[in-house]
Amino acid sequence: MKDEITREERVDNLKGMGCSRKRVEDARFTQGKGNYVDDIKLDGMLFGDFVRSPYAHARVKSINKDTALKVPGVLAVLTADDLRPLGLHWMPTLAGDKQMVLADGKVLFQGQEVAFVVAEDRYAAADGIEAVEVEYEELPVLVNPFEALKSDVVLREDLVAEDGSIPAGAHGPRKHHNHIFTWEAGDKAPTEEVIANAEVVAEETMYYHRTHPCPLETCGCVASMDKVNGKLTLWGTFQAPHAIRTVVSLISGIEEHNIRVVSPDIGGGFGNKVGAYPGYVCSVVASIVTGKPVKWVEDRMDNLMTTAFARDYHMTGKISATKEGKITGLHCHVTADHGGFDACADPTKFPAGFMNICTGSYDIPTAFLEVDGVYTNKAPGGVSYRCSFRVTEAVYFIERMIEVLAIKLNMDAAELRRINFIKKEQFPYKAALGWEYDSGDYHTAWDKALKTVDYDGLRAEQAQRVEDFKAGKTRKLMGIGLSFFTEIVGAGPVKNCDILGLGMFDSCEIRIHPTGSAIARLGTISQGQGHATTFAQILASEIGLPADSITIEEGDTDTAPYGLGTYGSRSTPVAGAATAMAGRKIRAKAQMIAAYLLEVHDNDVEFDVDRFAVKGAPEKFKTMKEIAFAAYNQAIPGLEPGLEAVSYYDPPNMTYPFGAYVCVMDIDVDTGVPEIRRFYALDDCGTRINPMIIEGQVHGGLTEALAVALGQEIAYDDMGNVKTGTLMDFFLPTAWEVPNYETDFTVTPSPHHPIGAKGVGESPHVGGVPCFSNAVQDAFRPFGNTHTNMPHDHWRIWRTANELGLHD
Amino acid sequence: MIPAAFEYYRPKDMAGVLSILEEHGDDARVMAGGHSLIPMMKLRMADVPHLIDLQDVGGMSEIEIDADAIKIGALVTQSDIIDNAALADVAPILREAALQISDPQVRYMGTLGGNVANGDPGNDMPGLMQCLDASFTVVGQDGERVIPARDFYEAAYVTAREDGEVLTAVTIPRPKGGHAYEKQKRKIGDYATAAASVQIVNDGGKCVSAAIAMTNLSDTPVFSKTAGDALVGTSVDDAALKIAVAAMLGDIDPTEDNRGPVAFKNHVAGVILRRAIARAWSRA
Structure with missing residues (x-):
């Protein structure tokens, strides 16, 4: 039998992994036919x-x-x-x-x-x-957590014993009636010793303000x-x-x-739901x-x-290094404002989420983290707003500490990062605070990013701008924001990740219909991520049926297999893996059916795009469509009828997507108005399932990063009144405020994930916030700025300029 | 975001509007585009048991331009202002300002009459109308009267219009010279952190007249006569700018809000005014 189309055409027809398949969801959303x-x-x-x-x-x-x-x-x-x-x-x-x-x-x-x-x-x-x-x-x-820890005012009488003693909470002993927990990671004494004896130590206190995911729905x-x-x-x-x-x-x-x-x-979740x-x-x-x-x-x-604030972390850091800039130790203390009830959405064993990823992308031999949770008179929440659990806080912390250290060392911040990156050959890398990074190639990504933006040229231009500013020729400063981030997503291995005792595996169940189309149901739920598009692409490549012939269904507990849902970029790392594994079970049975139909031994057929063919005789084959029909309608000795599979996937490790971002910003020192001239984002999310959807996710995550860095906050007055309770004051950027984004990528597949994918929806937010913030802070570095807190709205930028004496 | 119950009226003529106003007094409010009033009602910050929609009254949607003046009906939308080429020709500052109001969806609904009549210090048009020395025509049971924009605003949401009166038209003397509407805001849709309207006439390198008004820097728009006067007779050099800015700062009275503290607003007001004057002068 002669093939009428080429192998390449057969691959294209599947619209499988790597294809920028258009989102199947959009027909209904763009016509107002969604069902919310x-x-x-x-x-x-x-x-x-x-x-x-x-x-x-x-x-x-x-x-x-x-x-x-x-x-x-x-x-x-x-x-x-x-x-x-x-x-x-x-x-x-x-x-x-x-x-x-x-x-x-x-x-x-x-x-x-x-x-x-x-x-x-x-x-x-x-x-x-x-x-x-x-x-x-x-x-x-009490709206200030430091005051709350000293105050006689008891917020939670229900958590004080009748004799006035403070019983332990869910995460151990409590120091004060308004204290919730202390959580530690790493080695305290060795870290303090390294810092005490270091050649150079940089210290900084920073507040990552309270904000909110604010989904449209x-x-x-x-x-x-x-x-x-x-x-x-x-x-x-x-x-x-x-x-x-x-x-x-x-x-x-x-x-x-x-x-x-x-x-x-x-209509969007971002942790709020x-x-x-x-x-x-x-x-x-x-x-x-x-x-x-x-x-x-x-x-x-x-x-x-x-419902569901995010962030509100008061962070104090010390970072030590040699005179040459090799980092030797990192110390971080967090006072975490949790509001009136501790309703943080974190895996049970991690009351501060994965804040202990705060050594970032760097080979830091010794580190210690301590987090104190505090009750205040603010709303409960503490959700992961477009990030894995508290990872935005961790990445902001380390990416600011790197900048502060660079200032202390009088060193270029890009070079400081380069000499401290975990090297490619060090993966899998065991970090000082406990995580095992699965894979990475940071130097390649960093060099590509810096080369693309002509980093040296930008620094030369910035130096000239400073001269011009001092000479009175311009009132605009130029900032170059850098960030290199490592996310930790795909929670997670059931051995250490559960929520309320529910293990954080996920699932996929597939039914192939007799005519060669299919339905797959998952334990996750799309909120705009495009699961109906991308999970069908994974399956198309795994089982050789066109993505257009595969329905993806989620969200109905009467029909879908049990899973822990969609947040923390876990859908692709966990449910995506379950999908691939379930697909492989389908393929294994299909192989037996094909062998029977082709009258050869099971091991004499091999999978090829959309069919099984006899090894060495590719003209003898059965398509998956033919196999599906036979599975139901041909009595095959030793095989049950039907073609279905289910997989529950407990990942062996998290996945660790990473990226290199550069932002170029011009700042009007007289009005405090920043103008983003350029934003370059290189993401490495491992195997890329749908490049178009990845690009869309990066645009969305960067836009929410811009929002948080440049103005979005939930602010309270001293009486605990919310000052930013409407979209007039709560900054939700529109197309007008958003710059053009340049996206780029490298591919470093996850070694333990069935298809090598790592998750991408949250990376741009995690890496974007410090990048925008660093751009603002970098503009003022030549005038003595080391750190100012976000959000960098107009008046706070103006205040920085004012305090540095840049106004008449 | 659910308003209290209200009666909705849609009279066909002004007599019908006025009789409902007379019957219900300050329990009744008229509505043009509704983009200030409806949100206030939804937040239950405005209690309007009787809401009178002006859309069917007629005669308030025209833009008339004659040799001396421009007359704009109260129901002319910001979008109408932006799209009217003849208006942009004789009074380009109107288009420049209207384009800085909120976003296109709001500008399709929001009207000039509603914008100036509501008395919201955040609105852009009141200051601009003071700069242009416009006057507002209001009609009540006792007939029509004309109130200069510069005398119209008394406090936030308090104006010279009586409860039984409806603002029907805005009349603007044809502006002369160069213009600028300069506005700093946090994002699209926001009120001004500071905004300045400037209309200035250049005769042989000397300023012969200048009008300046500021927006959202007090509980009313601020027409700063002293700031304008400071420019007259000068070549609008740096010394004159300094005096004008200082004069303006004496007239405004900003308060702290989420846009920033008073010191910041004063500083930005000065910067914005300088820029507005410079742009207007370059066009004069």
Whole structure:
């Protein structure tokens, strides 16, 4: 039998790995045909919404529902007293703490949920909220974690014993009633000794401000309790639907088989939709109480003020080196502001996430990290906003410390990085703080980046600019921002990564249909990452059926296999691996079928793109399409009919994507306005599945990095009032503020991942924040700046210029 | 983000508008594009039990240009201003300023009348209208009256317009000389950190008239007569600029907010004004 098309054409037809296949999701999204939580409309559906605290710290003396219950359309008002008999007035957090579902005698942050009004529509609910009368008694407010650790004011009376002693928390002993945990990594005494005896030591204190993931779609859910069959269906904006099902079962007592959790289309997550929120619990209870479906959807202010802040790390660093710039030791202390409840979304054993990746991309022989978590009167959260757990904080810390050390050494920061990079031949590399980096080739990436941007030319131009500035010829300074980052993603090996005891494996289940198309279901859930496109590409290459013939389905716990969801760039490293492994199981059975059909031994056929062919006789073959039909319709001795597979993948290690970024910025010292002239981003995410989607992810991550570095913050005043609760003040960049990005890549496959892929969605955010920040700081380096805190908005940049005496 | 219940009216003529206003007093508000009022209602910061939509009234969507003046109806949108070539020809500063208001979607809805009538110190058009010495026509049960823009603003959201009156048109003397609207903002859609309107006339290298107004640097727009006067008779050299900036700084009264502290705003106001004057002078 003669082939009518070439092998190359057969490869192209699959649209498998490496192809910039257009996103299959976009047809519906660009036509407004997505199906988000708020698009769900059920017969008799009610709406719930919260009465929220105007105070950051107050006793709740009384709640009067009477007037609210008289508002037309209002059916019920739930308070903590209503939830108490069910044991649902508090709920467990992902960090081993517990959180009030509704104010139980006091409130701990502005916007805290006080009562849940259930009404026939959201207008009536809003009117009902206005009519609930709450009597508060204000208490002293603590918004500064350092003051909180010294204050007599007790934020969490529930965590103080009757005799006044402080019981240990979920992560060990607590030093003070407002202290949550101390977490250590590395060797304290040797690190202190190395630093004490070092030739050069640079020290810096920096604050990585509080911000928020702010996805375009806020959090929300629809709960529907069917009292006839006893089944609860919960649609919601869940980044981890299976974990939500288990948690709902554990706290409600409803058996897990009677709960169906569905994540429909999700309009961005960025960590905001990992946690469990009071709105979910109240909606479920309200549906049980009323027997009707209940919808709850946050508005923008609710979202910014109450669910899932990110960052808020006060970091102090010491870095030691030889006179030649070889780094010898690193010490880092963090005071972590967790707000009123510890609801950080981290693997259980890592209360500060993977902050212990803070030795970065450098061969640092000795290091020590200590993190103290603190309660304050701010919203709970502490999520990984477009990053793996606390990795943005870690990378910002080390990339600033490198710059500060370069200043101390009077050395070029690019060269300082180069002489300290972990070398290619050192991988797998065991870092001082415990991680084993799987692979990397940092020098190649760095040299490519610096060459592409003509780094030496940029430095010469910058030097000339400084001369011109001093001569009064210009009022603009030029900054060159550098960053080299290593992410740690793909959580993770079940042996050390779990959330609430749930191991962080992931899964894929494949069914091949008789006519040679397929459906694959995964334990993850896309929030814009394009899983329906890319996972089909992995499968296309693995099983030889066109990606266009493969449906990818996620998010329905009744149909999808169990998995821990999508965040921390874990989908490709974990579920992507499960997909490849499940595909290989399909291929193994297909091989037996092909051999039978070709009347040869199993070992005499080999896989070739979209078929099995007889070794040495490629004209004798069976396509995967033919094999699929035979699998169902031809009785094959010794083989069950059908062609299905499932794989649960527990990764042996994390993956370690890395990258080299350069930003060139001009800064108007008189107005504080920065202008990004150039941004170059080289990413190495291992094997590249879809270059177009990678580029889109890099653009998105860089834009969120720009936001955080240049203005995006959740700011509080001294009374604990949120000052940035709307998009007027919370900086969400538009196309106008975003520069043109130049993207580039190297490929260093992960040695332990089935297809060598590492994950990319979060890398640009992790590497981008320090790059933008370093550009601002570098502009002022010639005038004596060593460090200024983000966000670098206009007035803070102006303040730096002002303090350096650059204004008349 | 859910407003309290309100009655919605869409009268066909101004008499209908005025009678609803008379009936409900300050419980009624008129709405043009709605881009200031509706967000305030959704935040429940504005309580408007009776909302009167002006869209069907008619006669307020024209731009008329004659030899001496420009008359712009209250319902003319920012987008209309940007797209009107004849207007851009006789008063290019209007287009320059309108392009710096929010984003295209807002500019399709937001109107000149709403922008100037609301009394929001963040709005761009009030300061510009003071710079151009515009006047506002308001109509009430007692008929029409004309209020100069420079006398219109009393405090934040408090203006010379009475509750029973509707602002129907803006009349601008045809501007002379060079112009500039200079605005610093944090991002698209933001109000000004500082903005300056400048209209300046050059006669043989000497400034013969200059009008200067500042935006979002006080609880009202600030027409700084002393700043403009400081330029008159000079060649707009550095010494004159210094005096003008100092005069302007004496007239503004910024407050600290998320855009920055007072010292920063004063500094930026000075920088922005200098740039606006320089650009206007280069065009004069």
